[in-house]
Amino acid sequence: xxxxxxxxxxxxxxxxxxxxxxxxxxxxxxxxxxxxxxxxxxxxxxxxxxxxxxxxxxxxxxxxxxxxxxxxxxxxxxxxxxxxxxxxxxxxxxxxxxxxxxxxxxxxxxxxxxxxxxxxxxxxxxxxxxxxxxxxxxxxxxxxxxxxxxxxxxxxxxxxxxxxxxxxxxxxxxxxxxxxxxxxxxxxxxxxxxxxxxxxxxxxxxxxxxxxxxxxxxxxxxxxxxxxxxxxxxxxxxxxxxxxxxxxxxxxxxxxxxxxxxxxxxxxxxxxxxxxxxxxxxxxxxxxxxxxxxxxxxxxxxxxxxxxxxxxxxxxxxxxxx
Numbered sequence: 549x550x551x552x553x554x555x556x557x558x559x560x561x562x563x564x565x566x567x568x569x570x571x572x573x574x575x576x577x578x579x580x581x582x583x584x585x586x587x588x589x590x591x592x593x594x595x596x597x598x599x600x601x602x603x604x605x606x607x608x609x610x611x612x613x614x615x616x617x618x619x620x621x622x623x624x625x626x627x628x629x630x631x632x633x634x635x636x637x638x639x640x641x642x643x644x645x646x647x648x649x650x651x652x653x654x655x656x657x658x659x660x661x662x663x664x665x666x667x668x669x670x671x672x673x674x675x676x677x678x679x680x681x682x683x684x685x686x687x688x689x690x691x692x693x694x695x696x697x698x699x700x701x702x703x704x705x706x707x708x709x710x711x712x713x714x715x716x717x718x719x720x721x722x723x724x725x726x727x728x729x730x731x732x733x734x735x736x737x738x739x740x741x742x743x744x745x746x747x748x749x750x751x752x753x754x755x756x757x758x759x760x761x762x763x764x765x766x767x768x769x770x771x772x773x774x775x776x777x778x779x780x781x782x783x784x785x786x787x788x789x790x791x792x793x794x795x796x797x798x799x800x801x802x803x804x805x806x807x808x809x810x811x812x813x814x815x816x817x818x819x820x821x822x823x824x825x826x827x828x829x830x831x832x833x834x835x836x837x838x839x840x841x842x843x844x845x846x847x848x849x850x851x852x853x854x855x856x857x858x859x860x861x862x863x864x865x866x867x868x869x870x
Contacts, residue, residue: 558649571700576618586649610677673771820857835862
C-alpha cells in the first residue's frame with residue numbers, strides 16, 4: 549500500500565547508498581524532474597514515503613542552501629517499526645519514492661552568536677548540517693558528541709578534520725562516560741546558542757541543565773519519542789470536529805489522525821510519533837491524554853492543544869478545532 553501523496557511531494561530516485569558508521573547508512577535522492585531544486589536550511593528534514601506503506605521523517609545532512617540532491621543518514625534501530633529496517637535491508641539504488649519538500653522545526657538561528665552543539669548517537673544528523681553551515685559562514689562553534697564507540701560515531705572524521713573544538717565521549721570501554729551537560733552549559737561563551745539532538749535521557753538532562761538559560765537560546769530536537777506509551781491501556785473515545793459539526797469515533801489502537809485521514813481529510817502531519825509538532829491541534833473541550841515529545845509540562849497541563857498523531861483522550865469526548 550502506497551501512502552497518500554501530499555501537496556508538495558516530489559518523485560525522487562534513490563541514487564546512492566553509502567556507509568557512514570556502524571549501522572548507519574547515507575541515502576541520497578535526486579528528483580526525476582530535471583530542473584527541480586530545493587532550498588535546504590540547516591536542521592531541515594523531509595518525509596519519505598517508503599514502498600512498504602510507511603511514512604518516516606528524516607533530518608537532511610545537506611551542506612548546501614540550494615541543492616538538487618537530498619541526503620539523509622539513517623541508523624538501523626533494533627526496535628524499528630519498519631522504517632530503518634526496510635531502508636537497511638531492502639532499499640536499492642534506482643527505487644523511486646515520494647519525498648516532501650524540506651521543512652524546518654529545528655532551525656539554526658541567524659544571530660551570528662557562538663553555537664554550542666550537543667549530539668547523541670544518530671542525533672548528529674541535523675547537527676552536522678548546522679556545523680557545515682557555521683564553517684561556511686565562519687561562525688564560532690563547538691561540538692560535544694556522545695556515541696557508544698568510535699565506530700558508531702557518524703561523520704566523526706569529517707568533523708574532527710575541521711580542526712575546531714570537538715569533544716568526543718564514548719560509552720564503551722572500561723570507564724563508560726556521558727557528556728557533562730551542566731558543565732558544557734556553564735563553560736559556554738557568553739550569549740551562545742545551544743542545540744541538542746539525541747536520545748530522550750540526554751534531552752531530559754539538557755532541558756534540566758538549561759532551565760535558567762533564556763529559552764530563545766535553547767533549541768532541541770527529538771529523533772525518538774520521549775516516552776514509550778505503547779503498553780498504556782487505552783480504549784475508544786469520540787472526537788467532535790467543531791468546524792464541521794461532526795462527531796467521529798476513534799477506536800482503541802487507532803489514532804485521531806488515522807481516523808481523519810481515512811475520512812479523506814487533509815490534516816497537517818509528518819512524523820506520526822509526536823516529535824515534529826506538525827499536527828498540533830487546538831482543544832476546545834475535553835481532556836487529552838498527551839503522548840507527544842513536543843509540549844512542555846505546563847503546555848500539557850493547560851490542555852489548549854494536542855498532537856493528534858499520538859495523543860488520545862482521558863474523557864469520553866474531545867472537541868477539536870477542526
